[in-house]
Amino acid sequence: MSRRHYKYLIVGGGVAGSAAVEAIRRRDPAGSVLFVGQEANRPYVRPPLTKGYLDGSIDRAAMSALPVNWYSEREVELRTGQRVSRLDTARFGAALSNGEEVSYDTMLLATGASPAMLRIPGADLPGLHCLRSIDDADRLLHALDTVRSDHTPRIAIIGAGLIGTELAATFSRMRFSVDLIDGNEYPWARIAGPSVGMFIESLLENRGVHVHSANGAARLDGDGRVQRIILMNGDVVPCDLAIAAVGMTIGRELLRGTSIAAETAILVDERC
Missing domain, CATH: 3.50.50.60 (FAD/NAD(P)-binding domain)
Structure with a gap:
């Protein structure tokens, strides 16, 4: 089965992933981007959850990481309510929770913690x-x-x-x-x-x-x-x-079978 290819794969639909997508588009306006977030909601900032969202002074719209139309206007393929279920870092591939398989040139793991x-x-x-x-x-x-x-x-x-x-x-x-x-x-x-x-x-x-x-x-x-x-x-x-x-705590399931090292967090080097 053929795999759709993307120049950039962003795993994790939080503010870190949104910031990465925004930075990519400043440097590379045309490169294909797949942005996958497990939550059904569009990417949003989390700090108000413990403050303004609870007391009613901030609504959902005010918490959006980027304007609603930002992704489509810049041809970023945003997938909400999906997750990357498996990584094949040796072959630059990933499987999504809907059964689709994709490949990538560069991937960013921004899944946060639970x-x-x-x-x-x-x-x-x-x-x-x-x-x-x-x-x-x-x-x-x-x-x-x-x-x-x-x-x-x-x-x-x-x-x-x-x-x-x-x-x-x-x-x-x-x-x-x-x-x-x-x-x-x-x-x-x-x-x-x-x-x-x-x-x-x-x-x-x-x-x-x-x-x-x-x-x-x-x-x-x-x-x-x-x-x-x-x-x-x-x-x-x-x-x-x-x-x-x-x-x-970080989720380790996605890292199994890959070369990505993790202790209490995913280990990075001078490139990340």
């Missing part, structure tokens, strides 16, 4: 959310609306990194009850020192967030759904829903 799984008892209960995509945010907003029709939502966030603290700040601004849970001594422990971490903790507490530092989640509990989180010291945090923000 939320790390919370690995404690009860993590399989309904009512535990993560946040990486617009669809994740919409599911979270729907759950909040369901609770809000009855009472002020009580939200428990597990993980006090960037995403967890941003969510805590957003939900406190929305006048929700927020508990932020983390086993480290202070927020941002993986990316900042104690002075910055304690400043973030103080800032959140002054906004009404209940910060549980050095006291991680031991298990999730509830009658058919998450209703409480049991902390390492035995304290109980009641909640209407919980959000896991415990880091990210």
Whole structure:
């Protein structure tokens, strides 16, 4: 079976892929480009997901990485709702999830990462959310609306990194009850020192967030759904829903059988 050939193959429909396509078109206005994104949505910027998109100050249109007609006007073939299921880097080939096979001259892997799984008892209960995509945010907003029709939502966030603290700040601004849970001594422990971490903790507490530092989640509990989180010291945090923000992990399935090396991330050299 013949394979359609592209000069450039961009794998991953996020802002990095969009920036790459934009740069390619500045340097090469005519080279064929296939841009493949697994999400059904057109490429968009993710930072507002933890802030303006949740509180309603930013809509989907404002989050678009590039204008809607940008791709067609520049003859970039954008495939949303598809993924690259297999790579053959030795033969410069790729298989798509719809069964199509393509070849390329140059490929960029910009697949990003996925939320790390919370690995404690009860993590399989309904009512535990993560946040990486617009669809994740919409599911979270729907759950909040369901609770809000009855009472002020009580939200428990597990993980006090960037995403967890941003969510805590957003939900406190929305006048929700927020508990932020983390086993480290202070927020941002993986990316900042104690002075910055304690400043973030103080800032959140002054906004009404209940910060549980050095006291991680031991298990999730509830009658058919998450209703409480049991902390390492035995304290109980009641909640209407919980959000896991415990880091990210790269997907390795696409790299199997290729020469692409990966540890905690895909390894690159001076060319990337």
